[in-house]
Amino acid sequence: MTVFLVIIVLALLAVTGWQISKIFHLSNTPDADTSQVANNQDNQNQGKLMLGFAAFIYLLMIYCFWEYSGVLLPEAASEHGSKYDNLMLISILLIMFVQIVTQALLHYFAYKYRGAKGKKALFYADNDKLEFIWTIIPVITLAGLIIYGLFTWTDIMSINEDEDPIVIELYAQQFSWTARYAGEDNTLGKANVRFIEGTNVLGVKEEDSYAQDDKIVRELHLPVNKPVLFKLRSQDVLHSAYFPHFRAQMNVVPGMITQFGFTPTVTTAEMRNEDDIVDKVSHINELRKENGDDEYQFDYFLLCNKICGQAHYNMQMKVIVESQEDYEKWLAEQQTFGESLAQN
Incomplete structure (x- = not known):
């Protein structure tokens, strides 16, 4: 009923506006220009408005960079x-350069070649030189970006098995993450959704010897300066494992295992002391204090970057980057899969 009433009100407002426009039209003096064809004064006004709009969008762009640069992520961890970040910066600089030049030309030409009585447009059927220039420049630029991006992607995604990375499975389900660490053998036990039963919520194969020393946790701990290889599985729908501060993201696809890896270089404690983070946390806590909320403390988080359902916004896992000693101490305190089976 509410929607129906809103539609009726909007329709009445539209009719009212139409009737008001008719009243203004009837109130014109007999010598007023009521033609629908633009005259010289209209063209002058439109040309000046185009210059004004160009100035507006440039000022708005400068303001946004100045006002909202503080919400950007800190240096990669x-x-x-x-x-x-270098690839992103180069892409943004190129886009901004093209945007500034093309918008300036568009609005300037709209003003310079505004309509006037007796002025005729000059028409070119074709211009091979111009067409070559505006085709070859984007081709070269985009090819360079794509090639650079492919080399960067390959370098990022290449996992050096000789470095003996820590193997961790990230298991996604609506709307939570679970991590499974490979034990001392650094090999994850087999798992499949068909094995899900009772407390075995990840579907780990109980008979697999490699699975007995696996450790299943709800909080992700990583040692600093140690490569980590993530194996990703989904129980239900398409998710996306997103580590914004580590510049890492990979889709989690039902029915298959995807993977990526990275080496964390900044501990949680070190990041909390970064100037950018200190300023942001201080600002957030001022807002939270006004609302009567508890103080916020920075932490790394694993997020889902795919809209996977109603509680998608809350699908996250805390990530703690710490020293090797603290990591080993924490891992030693966690229960193995074999121990949990024995208890049950």
């Missing part, structure tokens, strides 16, 4: 992050 992974080994490959600088390469990712």
